[in-house]
Amino acid sequence: MDPLTIIIAAPLAAAGLVAVIPGNYRFLIRVIALLATLLSAAVAIWVFAEFEPGASGLQFETRSVWVKSLGIGYHVGLDGVNVGLVLMGALVAFAAACVSREIAERVKEYYVLLLLMAGGILGAFLSWDMFGFYFFHELALVPTFLMIGIWGRGDDRVYATYQITLYLSFGALLVLVGLIAVYVQCGANTFDMVELHRHVAQTPIPAAAQRWMFPLLMFGFGVLVSLWPFHSWAPTGYAAAPTGVAMLHAGVIKKFGLLGLIRVALPLLPEGAREWIPVMGVLAVGNLLYGGWVAMRQSDLNRLLGYSSVAHMGFAFLGLASLTVLGVTGAVVVMIAHGFLAGLNFALSGYLRRVAGTTQMDRMGGLLDKVPFIGALLVMAMLAGCGVPGFANFVGELLVLFGAWEANKTWVVVAAWAGLVVGAVYTLRAVRTILHGPLRTELATVADPAGAWHRSAYALLVVALLLFGVVPGLLIARIEPDAKAVSGTIATGIEMKAAGEVGSIVRGAVAAAGVGVRQ
């Protein structure tokens, strides 16, 4: 069996296996879940290592036809963009399975759904068939809703479930309409993205159609990634979600939307992208600044992390909106780094919630004395979150800022302000309130997780962040050629257009700015 299919199939098969095991064999269920995600992660590491940077075409490719008349098939493969994402997704899934020890009731159902989420999203990352791309994502998304509803926490749980379900279903629906529109307008009678790219290179989709299709995809994918102002499901949902789900969703599943923009929206609809990119830039800056400001005022750690995750997505959007090699590369690095970071953050906050009984920051204090390990990791995670060098986030954000500078200097200045200053304000406040200061008496019994095994999940994520932060070449060598391809598609168009008519760009920008104002 080829490695990519193993990555997808291991969690899905394990989900099937767990489903038939009686629910009281909890230990067995846990072991199966851990082994399956570990297998995925191991294979993902192996393909990441074996991946040949810069080689043309997909690697480890497998395809087979499913519905011939519609051109739907199973087509998985690796390029520079998804190879890192798959690695990140598999590792975070493993960590999420590790920290799911906290689940006490309906363990079997929990693991079935968690494994479905993991397998689904890895499948979505690997798929090169639009149908599979969408289908696998739904496979991961639907369990999220159920899990927040069933194993969620807090008084807001039901409302959060409704909200996240409605928002994300709405986003996914827009995406679906957009994808079908792409399929129909393209006229190539195939859902295969590689062939679509090839087809579009010969016969582009009519510009008029692109102009209405791009916003469909942009806002659809945007809602899935909490593009401002469609973000409010994120903090509420993550505050209510069980730890493993928050890790997987914030860290991994959310990146699907960005991948969709890179895979479908930008390369297939370059004309539409040019019209709408200014809007995306403005909204990205909205994510950054607004998310940061709101995060400053949160008193609940999980909500703070939710808003900070909204803010970080701003960097990814900004990178894509820049349409430069630097920016797109940076956006992908941000996606991967934020995956690890969000996984780590929510794992830590889940641990704190378990031992301290709350995520209200003002009800914690001085915890560093009691939980030096978790505390140290939290400090590291927070520093990574405000873009300190040494962590992978810094590399991504730096590339995005450099890449976007040519596109729009104001965005970059605001983004740098939001990333460097506002980001530091809320992360340091969190560290100050939770970890520093005198220890609160009611927290005297709090302690670190005992034993190396129980610490490994957290350590794994930090190590990944540090590794890619110190040796960014590992990621960048893989990403850059494909980022160049993505930005190149549109850049060539820009040159052609510049030769033709400049006026319509101006008009488009004005129209786009109008839309931005209305937003």
Add this chain to the structure above:
Amino acid sequence: MTVGLNHYLAVSGLLFCIGLAGVLFRRNLLVVYMCIEMMLAAASLALVAFSRFRGDLDGQVLALLVISVAAAEVAVGLALIVAVCRRGLKPTADELAGMKL
């Protein structure tokens, strides 16, 4: 004067409307059932008339099926009314309000 298709259809339509009025305005469920039967008969009449004026028998076959459906429907419906009465309810439309949300 000859009797044309329209005449039959007029009778059928009027009968149908009378039945419909009964269904809408009478509240004794038994009478409502009778009115439904009447509407079915009106439909059969229309079918037979079409069959005659088209010159094939398919309409009559359909009318035959309608009659069997009507019979089956009456059997089940009356059984339902019996069940309703067993529960101590009057067989009127007003009492059966279980479909309220």
Add this chain to the structure above:
Amino acid sequence: MPAIEQLVWGILLLPLISAAGITLFGLRRPRLAGVLSVGAAAGVAVLSLLVFTGTPFGEWWECSAEWLSVGELNVPVALRFDPLSLTMGLIVAWVSFVIHVYSLGYMRGDRGFGRYFAGLSLFLFSMLLIVLAGNLLVLFIGWELVGVSSYLLIGFWYQRPAAADASKKAFLLNRLGDFGFLVGLLLVWSKTGTVDISELECKLALDPGLLGSLATAAGLLIFCGVLGKSAQFPLHVWLPDAMEGPTPVSALIHAATMVAAGVYLLCRVFFLLALPGSAALELIAWVGAFTALLAAVIATQQDDIKRILAYSTLSQLGYMVMAVGASSVSQPPVAAMYHLSTHACFKALLFLGAGSVICAVHHEQNIWRMGALGKKMPVTFVTFLIAALALAGVPPLSGFFSKESILASVLESNVAARHALFAVAVAVAALTGFYMTRLVAVTFFGPERTQIAGQARESGMILTIPLLILAVPSAFAGFWGIDSAYASQFKGAAVEHAGVFGRIAAAFTHSPVATLWGLGAAIVGIVTGLAVYWNAATDRLPEKLGLVAGWARNRFYFDELYAALNEATHEFLSRLADGVDRWVISGIMVRGVHGSIELAGRLLRLTQTGNIQIHAVLLGAGIAILLLIVLRH
């Protein structure tokens, strides 16, 4: 020089390995942590000396390793060894080595011993990265990392709210400055296409108009970073608070090295600041002068021994920044670097001495609760006195030479109002003499004001030996020709060498006006200080000066001003955004959609009476409507 090229990576890697090793294995093992960290510092000290001696005078070379390369952005880890970085690196390495040793004694028995040394090693790594960086982005990375290690070390005693708050404040204000620095970098990169220092220098030398009208903006944006890191006005407020950290940290980071990195950066990119048509230098000079004066005035009215030194550091940093600002292409900022080097030695010594005093009086820091410590702690006293006199600019101690060269460079500068600048510089020199005299007189002389001051004893060898070591350069560094080392950076190897006496004479012959003014100011300061504070029981100055002293005592209310400003702007915006999120987006939009759908549902539900006939009626009406619609066509 293959041998040296391999060695230099050791300079960076040793402290990094030490930091990682301690974090992984040494947090609970103090002995291991101490050995690793001090070993790394010693290794760095030796290596830096080897590299320094191995590089011919006045020459420079580079080595680099691949790090980050995307599209047009190429950022190798480039190290640049020129007189500037070599001399600075030597000073950083040796001062930190001495302070590492001192810390072994000072921090003994602390629960966070391992954590402390991990932070110190991380700091050493990042500081060396700044010093050796041949690439502005790599320099920026070091810049950020020293901020982080400073954050970790100021908040070392995180249980104390004051320390925790101070660490946060320091990091945030630094971040403000870094923001400007980063934008400046982006500006420079977009205009010149490179962030490599050598390449940038070449490009700008070939085409001085490359930055066009943005030259001033680029210079000032980079200067923003200096405002934060070197705590210049208006971002100066974090440095005094940073004294909440352990004293050796104050000595190393917040006196000798990190805060001086700003001045180093200015000299590093001096070619950029001094571009024709750029007005950056003039503004830099005035910011420095204002900071120097402001901090010196505040220092005269502080009671906490470390805070006095902190304000003195601020003042001296302002002095150096002013010196850079007063420089020009024809008169490079040698004086600033010279003063930076001597200041690193004697200010570190002052802090270490203060640490020794603080240990002796059981962590009392108010100088008015000390007194008469001179006789009880002879070693500390003598070394402290040497450093204080050096700071005040008394010949022939090191500070005299560096300060005179600054005064001379200000007087000869191209700045429009150079006489006003010179007046400020002289005033600051006088104030420096005054507050140092106050500090020494109150702490080491006079009556024993409290019982603990009476019981004080000299600290152990592990604390005093570093004092003695640092006393040597504090006293004699003026004779070692540090300035000519720096001068060779800007003028090549053709720098005249002078003997010991030649140097003393040169100070007077080269620019007698400046030297005499400076010397006079120091004497005036010291004499006034002695007159006011000799054997004083309480501070008599507030009665005489009234309002000014009160303002100085309260640090001119900058903290309160900034708190109000922050509240009015950033916090306000944040509150506004939160309100919008809570009431508009979550409230009106999300809950509004939710609510209107629910309302519609409730309305429609009214039609669902459950009465079969009503349903039948509606069914009939529906069919009627459909028929109407269909048959209309």
Add this chain to the structure above:
Amino acid sequence: MRVFVALVLQRPVSGSGTLKSKESAVNIGSSIEPVVFAVFAVLTLVAGFLVVANPISRNPVTSAMFLVLTILSVAGLFVLLGAFFLAAVQVLVYAGAVIVLFLFVVMVWGGDGVERGKLRKFAMVVGGASLAVFLTLLGGALTGAGQDTKVGLTEGGARSLGELLINRHLLAFELMALMLLAAVIGSVFLGRKDNK
């Protein structure tokens, strides 16, 4: 409806194999036919109206009796249309089985006096309006020129209908059988005594 009628009438009816497309063997004289039609039609409508709204009695038994009359008149119309077998079935099934069933239920469970309370105004108005719409549409549909000539006699005897049923409409026939079986089982189940 107009569309439907037009569709049915305009479609050519040629070539439906089993049918004789000649003028009838059973021919009711054209002079009598309108009279007979008028009698049955009026009878149907009047009896139907009395089922729904009997000004004298509200008793369901009366309604049932008038229903019998309606059904019989419709059967008469069937005969006029040549559907003899259907007319027979109509009489047997309705007048014989269905009405008897109705009467049983009325007798056992008493259909008396259940017509209390007033109908809601809303139902009156909306229902009346929709009825009016139906009638108007009906009128509109039927005033146009219709097809008056009988295309050919379709002999609705048992044989021809049976052939058609087991040949062309076999599936519907079988399904009907299945439905009747289901109805039997369903009514037995519903009528059980312990059915709570």
